[in-house]
Amino acid sequence: MSSPSHTIPLSLLDLAPITQGSTATEAFEHTLDLARHAEDWGYNRYWLAEHHNMPGIASSATSVAIGYVAGGTKRIRVGSGGIMLPNHAPLMIAEQFGTLESMYPGRIDLGLGRAPGSDQPAARAIRRGLTAGGHDFPELLSELRAYLDPTREGRAPGVRAVPGEGLDIPIWLLGSSGFSAQLAGQLGLPFAFASHFAPDYLLPALDLYRSNFQPSGALTEPYAMVGVNIIVAETDAQARYLATSQEQQFLNLIRGGTSPLLPPVDDMDALWSAQEKALVRGKFGYSIAGSEETVATRLRAILKETAADELIVTAQIYDHKARLRSFEMLAEIWKTL
Template identity: 55%
Template sequence: MADKLIQNIPFSILDLAPITEGNDAGVTFKNSLRLAQRVEELGYNRYWLAEHHNMESVASSATSVLIGYIAGGTKTIRVGSGGIMLPNHAPLIVAEQFGTLASLYPDRIDLGLGRAPGTDQVTARALRRNYMESVQDFPDDIMALQTYFSKDNSNAKVRAIPGEGLDVPIWILGSSPDSAHLAAHLGLPYAFASHFAPNHFLTAIQLYRNNFRPSKHLAQPYVMACVNVIAADTNSEAERLATSFLQLATGIITGKRRALQQPVDSMDGLWSDYEEAAVMQMMKYTFIGDKDKISKDLTYFQQRTQLDELMVTSHIYDPQARIHSYEVLKQAQQEG
């Protein structure tokens, strides 16, 4: 099979709706909409938002509400979840919410599903008391969702209205081989979270491809992976912008989470040797630099992975610099 070049695959966006130091969620949402409108103009394929809870730096906890806000402010770009953490929700509620979104914005809504809670276990219990049972029931919950979306469910005692009979694409999200096996078994597209969980990435996508079973939803395996990209006009500027991400990742490692911090000239004194090593391991699939460096590095990455689609997330403090990062990335793709 010929190589899939970066110029020929769709590029998409994962927005964690970052709350920046000194600002609030209202500012975050306006920044996200401006970004979505700009990347739509640039020709990006999807704009996904991720469900997280109890995190000072993330404002996308009410994910379906925010999807509606972004879809309502754009015209053509697909908008969806990357993902809805299904253990936190009854499948019927998800079907009704995404049925509503798909009715408002036809042929533009994606439903990416994850099996993790998107938070710590204490918060997970506050979200849904039978958390452990619901995680184990993830495959059954997906099939329940498919049933609610099916036209064949019209005579059932429990129906999703709106939702029933609508074509809402379901994706399986994951960071482990378990999710790869499930996506392959169900014949659904697979999105891997390599932006924070690089260890099993190559193994998982190979397992998915090798075990894929065609379904009425998908005839061939379809792999999308998410990576971190911080691009700027110069390598030095990109490296400086990336220090906001480094501080955020250090907070994840230490458990001392804060709003996204302003960039700094040096990380000296902001992390220990151990923390630096842990962050660098977590950032394995992170691409930082100018147009030429990003193009070269992503081309090599694509040669190794043969992705069908690339999703990008960018933790950048300044909203205009974040928009410009996606502009530089699009140039890198076109010239790669």
């Protein structure tokens, strides 16, 4: 994709969806296929997300999945959107991403979140303490950064990350509220906001990030990436039909359950109550499902409203060919903005 100079980078977030009746093996085959196409279509980065205990998401071992995608592509940046740092020892993440950066130099991103990416039973199984609530995230982050850059303080005495030490691995902070936005600003790190599931907090978080920003060795100016659900199809009706798969996924989460990604349905009103519909639709304030014209119009409004430096898009589409086509059409739309 040869973008006009006035456009910003476009990136892709993949949850490696396991669809009803399929397997994780098929999910990873589809992920690599999409990543290779995304590279050809001009997407800037391809990120995978850490989630646990979810039958519809295959990317729980996120570092492994990143290596698989990076090994099967040539140019596109590959990274985590994100690694949930409280689930891991900082040394282990430094070593894992040091290994990835050593294997695929100049192509690896380390996006970090402070949520568990799981329910409480899974969090206990990961052996993560349930009392911290993410409040120790700044200390964990400081320790991780010190393993990568030994001039910093915070690492365990006498411990080095090999591979990892001395490598320039871009660190992003991810968030769905103000905590990480403020911290990213204070540390001068790039910030990515999960508006694809927390739309109400997007603009306040961006303001908090930019108003707290302090220049650093990583950035001289704020750099904010905004997450958006986008599904493109030939018609608005077709796109809305495809979008019912991700609506069912959110509906199941609201009801306290999880499932593989389900096929689209003709009528969501047969599945949810009015209250559930409002709750699910409330999660999609920064989501677009429509034709090329509809998507382009809404995208222009989002870019103007957020002044985003980069957009990262995701789409939970049941049919792999339809998913490929959606991201291909989006890449074409991006050229016109």
